[in-house]
Amino acid sequence: MNFIEKLKNIFSKFPTVGPRTAARFVFYLIERPKEEIDELINALNEMKEKVKTCSFCFNPFQSEGDLCEICSNPGRDKTTVCLMEKETDLIAFEKTKKYKGLYFIVGGTVSNLKKTDFQKLRTNALEERIKNHPEIQEIIIAFNPTTEGEATALYFERFLKPLGRKITKLAKGLPTGAELEYADDETLGAALEGRK
Amino acid sequence: MNFIEKLKNIFSKFPTVGPRTAARFVFYLIERPKEEIDELINALNEMKEKVKTCSFCFNPFQSEGDLCEICSNPGRDKTTVCLMEKETDLIAFEKTKKYKGLYFIVGGTVSNLKKTDFQKLRTNALEERIKNHPEIQEIIIAFNPTTEGEATALYFERFLKPLGRKITKLAKGLPTGAELEYADDETLGAALEGRK
Numbered sequence: 281m282n283f284i285e286k287l288k289n290i291f292s293k294f295p296t297v298g299p300r301t302a303a304r305f306v307f308y309l310i311e312r313p314k315e316e317i318d319e320l321i322n323a324l325n326e327m328k329e330k331v332k333t334c335s336f337c338f339n340p341f342q343s344e345g346d347l348c349e350i351c352s353n354p355g356r357d358k359t360t361v362c363l364m365e366k367e368t369d370l371i372a373f374e375k376t377k378k379y380k381g382l383y384f385i386v387g388g389t390v391s392n393l394k395k396t397d398f399q400k401l402r403t404n405a406l407e408e409r410i411k412n413h414p415e416i417q418e419i420i421i422a423f424n425p426t427t428e429g430e431a432t433a434l435y436f437e438r439f440l441k442p443l444g445r446k447i448t449k450l451a452k453g454l455p456t457g458a459e460l461e462y463a464d465d466e467t468l469g470a471a472l473e474g475r476k
Numbered sequence: 477m478n479f480i481e482k483l484k485n486i487f488s489k490f491p492t493v494g495p496r497t498a499a500r501f502v503f504y505l506i507e508r509p510k511e512e513i514d515e516l517i518n519a520l521n522e523m524k525e526k527v528k529t530c531s532f533c534f535n536p537f538q539s540e541g542d543l544c545e546i547c548s549n550p551g552r553d554k555t556t557v558c559l560m561e562k563e564t565d566l567i568a569f570e571k572t573k574k575y576k577g578l579y580f581i582v583g584g585t586v587s588n589l590k591k592t593d594f595q596k597l598r599t600n601a602l603e604e605r606i607k608n609h610p611e612i613q614e615i616i617i618a619f620n621p622t623t624e625g626e627a628t629a630l631y632f633e634r635f636l637k638p639l640g641r642k643i644t645k646l647a648k649g650l651p652t653g654a655e656l657e658y659a660d661d662e663t664l665g666a667a668l669e670g671r672k
Contacts, residue, residue, distance in 0.1 A: 283522040326479040367503040
């Protein structure tokens with residue numbers, strides 16, 4: 281197998297990438313100057329050597345110690361933990377600059393209500409973290425408002441209940457800029473139900 | 477800038493990739509075993525060292541010599557050259573296993589009828605190839621049936637005319653499996669016009 285095929289195979293395993301896009305990536309790279317390819321190789325090598333996963337929240341990072349920049353920041357509110365499906369959700373949350381608590385990345389969602397799927401998530405680590413940190417008062421469940429997200433949220437609600445902390449979920453309702461007449465029934469229903 | 481940001485920047489320059497997908501790529505790679513990252517690094521290094529561009533058709537390849545596997549294959553019909561916009565179009569053509577001639581990758585399309593844009597394509601190289609190869613009898617212009625593709629095809633038709641070879645274009649008409657009642661006017665018109 282030549283390098284074109286090899287690279288194509290590797291890229292087609294990337295999320296959202298099919299064989300056609302993978303081929304476009306390869307031809308794009310072939311036309312790049314060698315310095316740019318070196319930059320990519322160096323960044324990959326750096327990642328391989330330096331990446332660590334935060335021993336509290338599972339967010340990848342590269343600074344000193346066992347905790348990521350968020351968990352080791354003394355300015356963050358250690359009494360609140362927000363459960364996220366994946367790392368990119370955490371980035372979206374951080375961008376709002378409105379959340380000062382900690383995170384915990386559970387590592388996926390449960391597509392159907394099968395207990396074995398749920399156990400593949402970081403449930404044991406989460407339980408252990410909460411038991412070891414009595415300062416945690418509130419756990420925010422922040423999954424996508426999709427079937428999978430809602431099912432996973434339900435699982436976590438039940439799972440966390442015995443630990444006796446306050447459990448909250450993100451509000452559902454109209455997104456900013458939405459128009460009432462085009463809102464779907466579910467969204468409108470949730471907006472009505474959650475009115476205050 | 478840490479490696480996460482660096483990789484995100486590099487990936488977001490890939491075709492069809494935005495900043496969000498680039499971030500997903502990075503987190504995907506972070507979770508891969510190190511051996512898989514090594515495979516990617518090795519394939520990139522191999523590409524950097526071994527990639528060559530065919531001295532006839534501009535297709536990238538890695539075997540011995542100056543000509544790619546297609547151009548150096550004695551079984552291919554050297555009297556026909558097919559003009560393609562890009563490498564992935566060539567792959568699509570090869571997959572049909574119905575074309576036995578050679579290719580020439582022009583390297584793009586002309587979005588508006590500006591002569592300077594056309595001159596950025598490999599027009600001089602094409603002219604030189606055809607002049608040096610009197611055995612070439614037919615030139616197939618095979619660009620996408622889009623506004624850009626058609627405009628570029630028109631340019632090449634005019635450009636190649638003085639060279640006195642037969643110039644053909646891909647047939648336009650109904651795609652296999654299409655339903656008449658859902659076909660757009662242009663397609664239906666082309667199918668009618670090209671009837672035989």
